[in-house]
Amino acid sequence: MIRLALLSIARHRAGVVPTALVVLVGVILLSGMAGVMATGLAPSTPDDDRAFLVQFPAILGSWILGIVVFAVISTVGVALGGRTDEIRGLRLIGATPGQVRRMVAVETLVVSAVATIPGVLLGYGLGAGIVAMTASTGVISGTAPLAPGVLFPVVAGVIVIIAATVGAFVGSREAAGRSPVGEPSAVKRARAARPRRITAAVLLAVGLGSSMTALAMDPDSVYATAATGPGCVLVAIGAALFAPELLHLADRTLIVVLRKFGGPSARLAATNLRIAPARIRPAVTFLILFIGVAAGTLSMQAIENQAAASGSGIGQLMATINYLVVFLIAAFMSIALINNLVASIRQRQGELSVMSSVGATIGQSTRMLVAETTIATIIAIVAGLIGSIAVVIPFAILKTGSATAAFQGIPLLAVALVAGGIALLTTLASGTTTARAARMA
Structure with a gap:
């Protein structure tokens, strides 16, 4: 072996x-x-x-x-x-x-x-x-x-x-x-997915439970951040494990809209995702993790800034920790996201070659891939932001006395734009290169 x-x-x-x-x-x-x-x-x-x-x-x-x-x-x-x-x-x-x-x-x-x-x-x-x-x-x-x-x-x-x-x-x-012969039945697929779903549910419960313990902390203590930070990571991982279910849900909502109102590339992307959702699942997975951790941590720091301005909080120490955490984890997740997007797109060179042989241009093939990544990005933004807000609500109540402080518009928007930009630019570059190679093959 x-x-x-x-x-x-x-x-x-x-x-x-x-x-x-x-x-x-x-x-x-x-x-x-x-x-x-x-x-x-x-x-x-x-x-x-x-x-x-x-x-x-x-x-x-x-x-x-x-x-x-x-x-x-x-x-x-x-x-x-x-x-x-x-x-x-x-x-x-x-x-x-x-x-x-x-x-x-x-x-x-x-x-x-x-x-x-x-x-x-x-x-x-x-x-x-x-x-x-x-x-x-x-x-x-x-x-x-x-x-x-x-x-x-x-x-x-x-x-x-x-x-x-x-x-x-x-x-x-x-x-x-x-x-090695034939496709698994629906019963076998459901049975194989059960451990993943159980793990995801446990991580979500533990992550939310960890964030809830912040309500019992001293507002000026670092332990509130220490409880909420791991909660962001656990909830993000739990939500990312539900990527297949999220894609199935999108197939019943978002993809229906693309079929009716999108162009040829968008409709083909919607069809591909219905037939083989595993192709785009890695993008959904890593985007949710990226968005969930980064959005949650930056929202915590924005809330900390509000608390410091009102006379409480631990100021510079938490700012240093939170920004460093976001930078290091975001850098790691960016590399992982780019690697997996490039790898998954390159594996589809045979498919793109067939499309080219029936008349698809490099631009049309690339737009199809970009449309798939756009769908994945929308799914990840919705799931990642909902998860991060849910985790940060107890921290917001502790620091400011109001749950509405968890809705930090600028950090959430910035994270969504950065994550979406990385995914779409990577898909555009790798998709164009792979489609060109497939056309020449």
Whole structure:
């Protein structure tokens, strides 16, 4: 199985790039947080700085680890979508679903181990930048030197490798368990989707429950943010896991409108999404996660600013933490979103080649792909913003006494525009390139 996995990596070098990039960025972020924590635990660190340098990376590191696992699961699922024939062939010659999943897990283990080496090295730079930035804003004194050591960043890299390998084993479940002959029945599809739906419901409940505990906190305490922040992440992941159901709901509402009033490309996109919604599911998944976390965190900071203006709140400390959280997680999710969009579009070169052979132009094929991404963006914006607002309402009540403060127009609009812009520009660029390659094939 190990030899087969190594041969598979050599055969699918381009296919492992998205997974490698997701792991690389995840290692950079987590090892950077580990370096900050090691600095906080160093004997030379002043006691006034120690609490922030230990607690902040511990909280943010747990968020990052959860998002990395989720991103790897989704990325592996997209990559396996382009290897359907290979997996079917393995199953036909006697490979069990467990053997296929172990092969994918070993592939991810090898790729993750290779990506971890530069990731840990770059993580040192990130940790130094975080310490320098927080010192420049006055959150810490900055008198103690950076002391990341070797153990903490390396352990962080190993944790990401293990998490990615487990995520790959979980993410390959559907592809490996699919019958090599025929399509699964509706009953089997519903049964296969049950664990995902249960997990999503649990994450939503835990996330909302975490945010509700903020009502019992002191308004001037950092623990209100510490309770609401993880709630944003958990609810976003839970909502993202419901992407297939959201696409099905959109098929009954939004896509009907496109069929009646859209142009040829929009109608073709609507038909594609009804027949094969899995093609655009990765975009919906990552967009919901991006929007949910970023919108929730920025709304929290806007509420904190209002509270500070009215004489309460903890001001600059929370601003530094929240903006740093948004920047790091948004950067990671942007890379994951772009990787998965490009990978899923490139897998459709055969489809675009057939369209070209029957007369479709490069522009028409690209507009179809952009229309699909537009649908995914609308779904993600609605789901992501609703989830973020629901999580932030208890925080808004605690800080301002009013639930309406959770509706922060400018942050929510900014996040929606950035997420939509990234998705649509990526689709336009990758779609044009792939459609041109398909026309020349």
